[in-house]
Each structure stands twice: as structure tokens, then as C-alpha cells.
Amino acid sequence: MMLKQTFLINKKGHSLFCLSLFLMFSGCGFQLKGQGGLVTPSARNQTIAITTTTGSKDMALALETHWLKNGGALGSLFDAKWQVNLQPVAVERFVLTRDQAGKAIEYQVETKVDFDLLHQGQIMVSKQAKTTRLLPVSNSELVASYQLEQEAMEQTYQTLADNILRQVVQFIKKRDDFAD
Numbered sequence: 658m659m660l661k662q663t664f665l666i667n668k669k670g671h672s673l674f675c676l677s678l679f680l681m682f683s684g685c686g687f688q689l690k691g692q693g694g695l696v697t698p699s700a701r702n703q704t705i706a707i708t709t710t711t712g713s714k715d716m717a718l719a720l721e722t723h724w725l726k727n728g729g730a731l732g733s734l735f736d737a738k739w740q741v742n743l744q745p746v747a748v749e750r751f752v753l754t755r756d757q758a759g760k761a762i763e764y765q766v767e768t769k770v771d772f773d774l775l776h777q778g779q780i781m782v783s784k785q786a787k788t789t790r791l792l793p794v795s796n797s798e799l800v801a802s803y804q805l806e807q808e809a810m811e812q813t814y815q816t817l818a819d820n821i822l823r824q825v826v827q828f829i830k831k832r833d834d835f836a837d
Contacts, residue, residue, distance in 0.1 A: 704737040704739075705724065705730075705731065705732065705737050706731070706739070706740045706741070707743065708742045710744055713744065713770060715810075716746050716818070719814035720741065720817075720818040722818070723822055739825070740776075741775075741825060742772060742774075743770060743772050744772060744773075745770075746769070748766060749767045750766050750767075761794050763793050766789070766806075766813070767788075767789045768789075768790075771783065772785070774824075774825055784821075784824050786820035788813055788816045788820065792809055
């Protein structure tokens, strides 16, 4: 009988714990990643064109992929109402930590990209997206460091694409220009 009561208390305690976690996460704005997407249902009917200058082709590809993954459509300059014009990506590295011999063992990479949002050929807003990452330096394994930096740049482009997409969608929502 004692074992059965303990089980019931633990079951009630577990249920109460799960309920409190659910309420805590729902109250703080927690959202699961996945199909929710950034592009609103009315924006799915819109097309944007992404243009780029020299030095931001990888960034443009990341933005295109992110836009499509979130339910948007891509078009050409002739049929898209909105255009995102990416400027060259700027990358700066700063040494954060050095070892006793003075060699860098950790550095910070700050990546920025300026972009213009155009509506039917007219610049509506000029903005900047930026992100910062910390990267360790492995002097003994230069190839591994290079691969780590390449992976970090891919993640950085994804982060910047998310940042740009949020800014673009937010601006377009403010204009309430999705419904023609």
C-alpha cells in the first residue's frame, strides 16, 4: 500500500512539473524551430529578387535558401515587387586570447553585411545585419582550423540570412503591402 501511495505522489508531482514547464515556456515566448517560418501566410504570394555585388555570392545563396525554406518565393528583377540588394560582406577578426608565447589561441570574428530593400525599384530602407562568433585557433592543426572557420562562416551566413529576412519581413509587414 505504501508503494502505491508513493507512486501516485510521484505521478502527480511529475504531472505538476510538466505543467509548470509548459506554462513557463509558453509565457516567455519560447518557440520551437521548424515549420512555423518567418514568412507570413500573406507573404507567401509575394516574390522577392535578391541581387548582389561582388563578394557576397555565398551570402545571397544563404538568403535565397532561407527565404525559400520559410515559404517565400524568388523572382527576377522584372517580376518581383520587392528586391533585396546585398553589399559586400565585411569580415573582421580580433585576437581575444594569446598563449604565453604570444600566439593567438582564440579570436572573435565579426561579420557584417549592408543591404537595401527596394520596392518597385525605389530604395525603401538601408539596413545592416551583423553577427559575432568566437573561434579557437589550433596551431598544431592548421587544416582543422581552416575547416572550423569554413563551417563557422556557413553558420554565420545562415545567421545573417535569418537576421536580414526578419528585418525585411518586419518592414514589409509595417507597410502592409502584401495584399494587392
